[in-house]
Amino acid sequence: MKLSHLKIDPEFQSKIPPLQFEEEQQLEQNIITEGRLLNPIIVWNGYILDGHTRYRILKKHSFIKYEVEEIQLANRYEALAWICKNQLGRRNLSPERKKFLLGKEYESTKLAVGGQPGNCNPVKRCGQNDHIVSEKRTCERIASEHGVGEKTVRRAEKYSRGIDAAEEAVPGAQEEILTGRIKATDAQIAALPAIPKEERPAILNELRKGKDKRNEALLSRLKPERPPPKPAPPKPPEPPEPPRNEEPAAREPVTPSPPEEKIEPASNGPPSFLQKIQGHKRHLSEEDMVRLKVSVDSRYRDRIAKSGSIMLCELQGAAEDFMFRWGVVFQNYPDVLSNETSREEVSALIDRMTTYLNTVKEM
Helix, strand or coil: CCHHHCECCHHHHHCCCCCCHHHHHHHHHHHHHHCECCCCEEEECCEEEECHHHHHHHHHCCCCECCEEECCCCCHHHHHHHHHHHHHHHCCCCHHHHHHHHHHHHHHHHHHHHCCCCCCCCCCCCCHHHHHHHHHHHHHHHHHHHCCCHHHHHHHHHHHHHHHHHHHHCCCHHHHHHCCCCCCCHHHHHCHHHCCHHHHHHHHHHHHCCHHHCCHHHHHHHCCCCCCCCCCCCCCCCCCCCCCCCCCCCCCCCCCCCCCCCCCCCCCCCCCHHHHHHCCCCCCCHHHHHHHHHHHHHHHHHHHHHHHHHHHHHHHHHHHHHHHHHHHHHHHCCHHHHCHHHHHHHHHHHHHHHHHHHHHHCC
16 A cells, blocks of 8 residues: 555544654664564554554655555444554553543444444444443453453543543643643543533643642532432321211220239249249349359350451451452553652552551551
């Protein structure tokens, strides 16, 4: 395919992290030295999916040899999902960039298989339940491929939609968020689509400021609203009133029961007839008291031992779960430790946990 036939789609290009100036200069020098591209440019329907920077270098140096590889995809959404998955698998990305690409891959994959408006290859669906099952399987697959949980994938989709809302209101805000120039929590970014478009620039401007200079009253709009309280249960229906023409039936007189005779635990002899029907209270001998105390103590000790063993299992499981989850994060996102800001936050978490564990140890 000729270089002049290749096309650039702005939406496709926006999902690819741009190289720094020094990185692009080094790549250009390496390509000129080799005299050819080591990796082909990947295209779909003539649109570049991977190789935008190499394409710019080729236009500057026509003597460089290159190859173009065209792949077959069903529609535009599959192309977007392919770009995100490809970038997630080959770049050392920041945590913000990974969340954004993960969310866009999930969103694009759902659109590709769900027959949404704008899909050039719609899929026939039998009903809403089929769509829910398909969406759940898509989330499970993407979570498994990237070694994260399903909740992480769904949260990443909300995060990516928030970035889209920021870019829609303020062009360039996407890169500001993904490079850390705009510092905001995931929840704040995810709340942006609910803010009217004309009000988002002011909120983004506040997020550019330091935390001590921000207008918290304005940013409070990004906090999730609490759900309304549940309504009180309906009152039971009142019993119907008796007909007015009929007189209510006379109630039978209630004869008060005689007062119970107070039974004094005077002896341990055989109970009388009244004691039998009302319950016989007798004195406990010293031997009875000893046996009762031993029985109660033994039952209490057994309960303490059982509860203690169960709680030890709970603590052990919590410790193993903690080490497993931290291990997964460090294995799949090593830049959490290499990034200076992330490493400081990790150290603060470790100090907090160490303080707590030392307090427990000294109890």
